[in-house]
Amino acid sequence: MTTQRIQDFFATRRPDGPCLVVDTEVVRDNFNAFKHALPDSRIFYAVKANPAPEILRLLASLGSSFDCASVAEIEMALEAGATADRISYGNTIKKERDIARARALGIDLFAVDCHEEVDKISRAAPGARIFCRVLTDGEGAEWPLSRKFGCVPVMAVDVLEHAVNHGLQAYGVSFHVGSQQTDLDAWDKALADANAVFRAMAEKGVTLQMVNMGGGFPTRYLKDVPAAEAYGRAIFSALRKHFGNQIPETIIEPGRGMVGNAGVIKSEVVLISKKSAEDKVRWVYLDIGKFGGLAETMDEAIRYPITTTRDGDETEPCVLAGPTCDSADVMYEKKPYPLPITLTIGDEVLIEGTGAYTTTYASVAFNGFEPLRSYVI
Amino acid sequence: MTTQRIQDFFATRRPDGPCLVVDTEVVRDNFNAFKHALPDSRIFYAVKANPAPEILRLLASLGSSFDCASVAEIEMALEAGATADRISYGNTIKKERDIARARALGIDLFAVDCHEEVDKISRAAPGARIFCRVLTDGEGAEWPLSRKFGCVPVMAVDVLEHAVNHGLQAYGVSFHVGSQQTDLDAWDKALADANAVFRAMAEKGVTLQMVNMGGGFPTRYLKDVPAAEAYGRAIFSALRKHFGNQIPETIIEPGRGMVGNAGVIKSEVVLISKKSAEDKVRWVYLDIGKFGGLAETMDEAIRYPITTTRDGDETEPCVLAGPTCDSADVMYEKKPYPLPITLTIGDEVLIEGTGAYTTTYASVAFNGFEPLRSYVI
Numbered sequence: 001m002t003t004q005r006i007q008d009f010f011a012t013r014r015p016d017g018p019c020l021v022v023d024t025e026v027v028r029d030n031f032n033a034f035k036h037a038l039p040d041s042r043i044f045y046a047v048k049a050n051p052a053p054e055i056l057r058l059l060a061s062l063g064s065s066f067d068c069a070s071v072a073e074i075e076m077a078l079e080a081g082a083t084a085d086r087i088s089y090g091n092t093i094k095k096e097r098d099i100a101r102a103r104a105l106g107i108d109l110f111a112v113d114c115h116e117e118v119d120k121i122s123r124a125a126p127g128a129r130i131f132c133r134v135l136t137d138g139e140g141a142e143w144p145l146s147r148k149f150g151c152v153p154v155m156a157v158d159v160l161e162h163a164v165n166h167g168l169q170a171y172g173v174s175f176h177v178g179s180q181q182t183d184l185d186a187w188d189k190a191l192a193d194a195n196a197v198f199r200a201m202a203e204k205g206v207t208l209q210m211v212n213m214g215g216g217f218p219t220r221y222l223k224d225v226p227a228a229e230a231y232g233r234a235i236f237s238a239l240r241k242h243f244g245n246q247i248p249e250t251i252i253e254p255g256r257g258m259v260g261n262a263g264v265i266k267s268e269v270v271l272i273s274k275k276s277a278e279d280k281v282r283w284v285y286l287d288i289g290k291f292g293g294l295a296e297t298m299d300e301a302i303r304y305p306i307t308t309t310r311d312g313d314e315t316e317p318c319v320l321a322g323p324t325c326d327s328a329d330v331m332y333e334k335k336p337y338p339l340p341i342t343l344t345i346g347d348e349v350l351i352e353g354t355g356a357y358t359t360t361y362a363s364v365a366f367n368g369f370e371p372l373r374s375y376v377i
Numbered sequence: 378m379t380t381q382r383i384q385d386f387f388a389t390r391r392p393d394g395p396c397l398v399v400d401t402e403v404v405r406d407n408f409n410a411f412k413h414a415l416p417d418s419r420i421f422y423a424v425k426a427n428p429a430p431e432i433l434r435l436l437a438s439l440g441s442s443f444d445c446a447s448v449a450e451i452e453m454a455l456e457a458g459a460t461a462d463r464i465s466y467g468n469t470i471k472k473e474r475d476i477a478r479a480r481a482l483g484i485d486l487f488a489v490d491c492h493e494e495v496d497k498i499s500r501a502a503p504g505a506r507i508f509c510r511v512l513t514d515g516e517g518a519e520w521p522l523s524r525k526f527g528c529v530p531v532m533a534v535d536v537l538e539h540a541v542n543h544g545l546q547a548y549g550v551s552f553h554v555g556s557q558q559t560d561l562d563a564w565d566k567a568l569a570d571a572n573a574v575f576r577a578m579a580e581k582g583v584t585l586q587m588v589n590m591g592g593g594f595p596t597r598y599l600k601d602v603p604a605a606e607a608y609g610r611a612i613f614s615a616l617r618k619h620f621g622n623q624i625p626e627t628i629i630e631p632g633r634g635m636v637g638n639a640g641v642i643k644s645e646v647v648l649i650s651k652k653s654a655e656d657k658v659r660w661v662y663l664d665i666g667k668f669g670g671l672a673e674t675m676d677e678a679i680r681y682p683i684t685t686t687r688d689g690d691e692t693e694p695c696v697l698a699g700p701t702c703d704s705a706d707v708m709y710e711k712k713p714y715p716l717p718i719t720l721t722i723g724d725e726v727l728i729e730g731t732g733a734y735t736t737t738y739a740s741v742a743f744n745g746f747e748p749l750r751s752y753v754i
Binding site: 046047048051068069070071072073076090091092093094095096113114115116117120135146147148149150151152154155158178179268270271272273274275276277283285287291295298321323324325326327328329330333345346359360361362363364365366367368369370371 | 423424425428445446447448449450453467468469470471472473490491492493494497512523524525526527528529531532535556645647648649650651652653654660662664668672675698700701702703704705706707710722723736737738739740741742743744745746747748
């Protein structure tokens, strides 16, 4: 997964300290793969996955639309060359004054999941298009999906009707099957729920137009994941099954699937030690950890591929930890990580598949360590 | 816990968006309480808890020493007026070039917990004083203490002997009973281990001089915690018990106990909703969450006191979540938080006891939200 361009960057630039390098050619390939796999869907890149200006500019030039979580992300997408009609304010949790700021920037598409959010939008962005997020159970996803976003389908019907009654355009339904979703059937169940909302609204005389199928498309970490085409086929057949000949306009919001495999973090082994002479397991401490960009190792959820210059040598299981004085800054312990026995203090390791959800998760200055640097090439 | 000075600040300055306000008078009181409770111990403030320059300057002027986790923190302590002899490099995980940089800044006191770290220090800071961290089990602590730092006592003896053999000064032993430790007996067990290392080293002809008793001193969140004097008494009696008339030089490293109760975060209710008409529990979304500074709500570890302008009204349990599009950004759900039924979107809430481990934990820009602003008054 470390492309030749990334290898060349490290070889010639030799940056000191931990850093992420993202290869835009991989992002371009991912965008084209999504476009090819789901030719009738509009792609809204989930900006939160990696908002680097170079990535946003590339995707804007390729015709991508953008799913934004805040006014700051909307401004970044506009700055990158996207027009307002290619931007959705996809966060269901918005201050009313932020909705007004987004509206002033020309944004006309908003996510909701309750009456209260509809009320805010009807005041701050009268007449706007809204879509209501429906709860899914997230089964099969590697990154935990809580009940934080969305409401049950029967309530979504109420919310959409409430929107119509308050002068908004009830535009569609959204769902999210859970991040790093590897079960192709997850979309089938969610699309059945979406269709139920479409039918209930039709009975009330309101024709919904759009299904926002969210993200969840996985990137390859240690295990192989289905290719974009496999997702495309599964999703298209689920759309056919539930919507028959009346397939609605669809949106997808890849984030991890767009940039995850495009990035590699370079890190350095700071210390290797044992806790007692009898200990079987060595502790390997890197110069990056949970608070420096690898927050998704929380509860050991995401398991990144790690390569070393000693690969091929015999391995043994290691506990992998970060460099801060925080005892919670341990990445893999319950399930130790196999690393070469010959691994040595000062060695460089590459943490692959780190293009998404790393740089912006990094803490400002925890323990005095600077945030993760990033190079987009 | 919201002092009059903090209340006045909010009333007159009316800052927009979430922010932390720290009252230095509370920090001063805490410092004096520690000094009074443990008059024979040197206080090394754990800079990582809150490195705001105003806090460091105040503590430097009061005579505090500083426990630093990185070269950047060492530079901040020096900048605040501390001399190098009042600074320890307390992180057991250090790059050799960082040890050399610290040495160049005059630092002469380093933490270790293994042979490998001793080797680095003997090369980069020859002759320096080192203390070896001993593992404790952290029982009774609210913030999880892993096995990340320290080694078993028998190995500590080896490490200290190794240090002497490499020209370093074996200065003492350190331990940490776990953050937010409310069991006064925790220090007793750790001091027994420390004494065992002292005795084993004496048999080898090496006299250790110092016990670094770490931090762990709690701050008051929802439950009352023992006062500093109670800790002082318990620690002094444990020192007597294990060291008799030969009580060594001691160090304490309060962080949370020094600044936790000095800070209050102001936040705003962004949304209150339910997931279905039948739901008993309301979801309350604030404009700050796990990635904006409240990282210690991870696994619902730290439960902050929250006050609202509706306090006194009837309450009901709520799920409390942050404003980002991340499903993991939920603070309290397993054990919902009681909040007034009358709480309304737009209401201001105060999250108390947030002076420690908030600002620097905040992510750089996750979801486009800026890091937690902080005012020290």
